[in-house]
Structure formats: C-alpha cells, structure tokens
Amino acid sequence: MTKEIYLTGITTTGTPHIGNYVGAIRPCIEASHNKDIRNFYFLADLHALAKAEDPERIARSTLEISAAWLALGLDTENACFYRQSDIPEIPELTWILTSMTSKGLMNRAHSYKAQVQNNIDSGAIDQDRGINMALFSYPILMAADILMFKSTKVPVGRDQKQHIEMTRDIAQRFNHNFGDILVVPEAIISEETALLAGLDGRKMSKSYDNIIPLFANEKQLRKLIMKIKTNSLEPGVPKDPKDSVLYDIYSAFAMPEEILNIKKLYANGLAWGEMKNILFECINDQLKPAREEYQKLIDDPAQIEVQLKKGADRAREISVPYIQEIRNAIGIRKLV
Numbered sequence: 286m287t288k289e290i291y292l293t294g295i296t297t298t299g300t301p302h303i304g305n306y307v308g309a310i311r312p313c314i315e316a317s318h319n320k321d322i323r324n325f326y327f328l329a330d331l332h333a334l335a336k337a338e339d340p341e342r343i344a345r346s347t348l349e350i351s352a353a354w355l356a357l358g359l360d361t362e363n364a365c366f367y368r369q370s371d372i373p374e375i376p377e378l379t380w381i382l383t384s385m386t387s388k389g390l391m392n393r394a395h396s397y398k399a400q401v402q403n404n405i406d407s408g409a410i411d412q413d414r415g416i417n418m419a420l421f422s423y424p425i426l427m428a429a430d431i432l433m434f435k436s437t438k439v440p441v442g443r444d445q446k447q448h449i450e451m452t453r454d455i456a457q458r459f460n461h462n463f464g465d466i467l468v469v470p471e472a473i474i475s476e477e478t479a480l481l482a483g484l485d486g487r488k489m490s491k492s493y494d495n496i497i498p499l500f501a502n503e504k505q506l507r508k509l510i511m512k513i514k515t516n517s518l519e520p521g522v523p524k525d526p527k528d529s530v531l532y533d534i535y536s537a538f539a540m541p542e543e544i545l546n547i548k549k550l551y552a553n554g555l556a557w558g559e560m561k562n563i564l565f566e567c568i569n570d571q572l573k574p575a576r577e578e579y580q581k582l583i584d585d586p587a588q589i590e591v592q593l594k595k596g597a598d599r600a601r602e603i604s605v606p607y608i609q610e611i612r613n614a615i616g617i618r619k620l621v
C-alpha cells in the first residue's frame with residue numbers, strides 16, 4: 286500500500302506561542318513519529334515575504350520556529366523537515382503553475398478580497414492599495430508547496446481551506462492539459478484546532494499582541510499568566526469554567542483527571558490568584574525540559590542547519606526528478 290503523504294507549512298513571521306503549540310506544533314510532532322505515513326513539514330519563508338516583513342524578523346522567526354520544533358522532539362528521521370527556500374524547484378513550479386492559473390481564480394481568494402474590501406471601506410481611490418503580487422499569488426506558491434511532494438493530505442486551519450481547493454483546481458487543470466502528473470490533494474480541517482484564547486480573552490494571535498511565547502523563561506511566563514484577564518469574582522465565590530480563559534488554557538495542558546479536579550475547585554470558589562499559580566506550574570512543568578533544549582539550539586544554530594540540510598537533501602530527492610517530469614510534460618525540454 287502506498288503511504289499517505291501529509292504536508293504542512295509554517296509561515297516564518299513570528300515567535301511560536303502556546304496557541305501555535307496546542308493547535309499545530311504538538312499534533313504535528315506526535316504525527317512525526319507515525320511510521321505509517323510520510324510527513325513533510327517546512328518553514329514557509331517565501332510566504333513570509335508576502336507580508337513584506339522586516340528581514341531580521343523573518344530570519345529570527347525561522348530560527349525560533351525550527352529550534353522550537355526540534356526541541357520539542359520532532360522526529361526528523363521519519364518526517365522530512367526543511368526550509369521552503371532551500372528547494373529551488375518550488376519557485377520554479379510556482380511559475381509554471383502561475384502560467385496556467387486564471388487571474389479570475391486568484392481574484393476570488395478570501396484573503397485578497399478582504400484586503401480590497403478594507404481599501405474600499407477606508408475610501409481609498411485604488412482598491413489594490415498596498416497589495417503586492419506575492420499576496421495576490423500566495424495561493425499559487427502554496428499549491429506548488431503541496432504539489433511538489435505529491436501530497437495527499439494537507440492538515441490546515443479553516444482559514445486555509447480555500448487555498449487547498451484552489452490547489453485542487455490548479456492540479457486538475459494541469460492534469461487535464463498535460464496528462465496525469467500531479468496528485469490532487471485533500472484538505473484535513475481539524476475542527477477543534479484549539480483556538481486558544483490569549484491574555485485579553487481574544488484568540489491568541491501575534492496581531493492582537495496577546496500571546497504567551499512558548500519558550501518564555503520562567504519569570505516571564507509567570508508574569509504573563511498573572512496578566513490573564515479574569516472577571517472580578519472574589520475568592521470563595523463559585524466560578525464557571527465556561528467563560529474562563531485560565532480554565533481553557535489549563536485544559537489544553539492538563540490531564541483529564543486534573544481538569545475534573547479544577548472544575549470542582551471552581552465550583553468551590555477557587556481564587557483567581559490561586560488558579561494562576563496552578564496554571565503556571567502546569568505549563569512550566571511541561572515545557573521546562575524542551576525550553577532548555579530550545580535555548581541550546583538557539584545558541585548553536587549550526588545544529589539546526591544540519592537538520593535543515595538533511596531535510597532539504599531528502600526533499601530534493603523527490604523534487605529534482607519530479608520537476609524534470611513536469612518540465613518535459615509542458616515542453617520545456619532539452620533539444621536532443
């Protein structure tokens with residue numbers, strides 16, 4: 286039986302936070318040990334450019350994300366872990382696919398349309414103000430990422446679903462014109478992609494400035510947890526776990542029987558300050574060993590480069606011959 290191929294990309298635009306950890310990093314690391322599937326995980330640094338980020342920020346984010354995944358025990362023997370920009374066949378495939386993708390398809394992309402709508406709402410004369418071509422063509426680069434490795438399954442958040450549908454459209458059209466060469470992938474949308482709440486109760490996101498960095502040191506971690514918003518119920522007054530950010534975050538880290546116990550304590554009027562201490566201890570215990578490893582890697586990025594090189598070499602064993610096949614199909618060939 287041929288193995289399913291799972292592939293997912295992480296855009297290198299920020300510091301990994303505990304929301305990323307619970308929603309994406311932790312499940313991916315777990316899956317990286319599964320021998321029944323082939324896993325591809327990559328740092329989408331070319332995608333980061335679409336946001337016209339500052340160079341230092343992209344470089345720092347690449348370092349932090351790769352150090353985090355490795356420190357948390359990613360199995361780089363079983364899974365393939367690489368940096369998108371180390372695979373020159375990806376931008377080549379992007380251009381090939383760009384040539385066969387109708388502009389109308391890209392006009393319909395939600396993220397592009399949202400930006401246009403922002404411009405209209407703010408009364409701009411140019412609807413495309415501030416929109417670069419990388420943002421516009423973003424779904425095509427993503428299609429190339431996915432199609433380059435014959436991925437069959439692409440686990441993503443709901444916001445990326447349309448991009449996978451576009452990838453399917455692009456692949457089907459290619460195959461219709463040039464023969465059965467590309468593999469049409471399926472999206473896997475994890476419903477409970479835990480949307481962890483942040484310090485202020487809104488979704489944890491760097492754009493809201495409400496994150497808890499995954500590897501904040503103990504002092505920072507404690508300080509941030511102390512800042513989490515609660516209601517003003519006094520100690521001794523029963524509390525409802527349902528609208529408690531502290532409880533939500535705790536549930537993402539604790540064992541089922543610990544969660545049950547906290548529910549009882551809530552009903553008995555646990556003080557918020559006490560709950561914050563419990564949450565701190567719980568997260569800190571879990572992340573402490575990886576945090577030390579993370580720090581070692583950050584201080585010695587050469588170790589990370591070795592891993593990324595290994596990943597890129599393995600990825601290119603696939604992409605180099607495959608791009609030849611694709612070139613051949615579309616008429617980019619040697620003359621003799």
Ligand code: TRP
Pocket residue numbers: 292293294295296329332426427430431439440441445
């Ligand atoms: N666009 C994705 C995101 O923002 C990241 C990404 C880039 C990706 N290329 C991909 C995800 C390919 C899955 C497959 O989350």
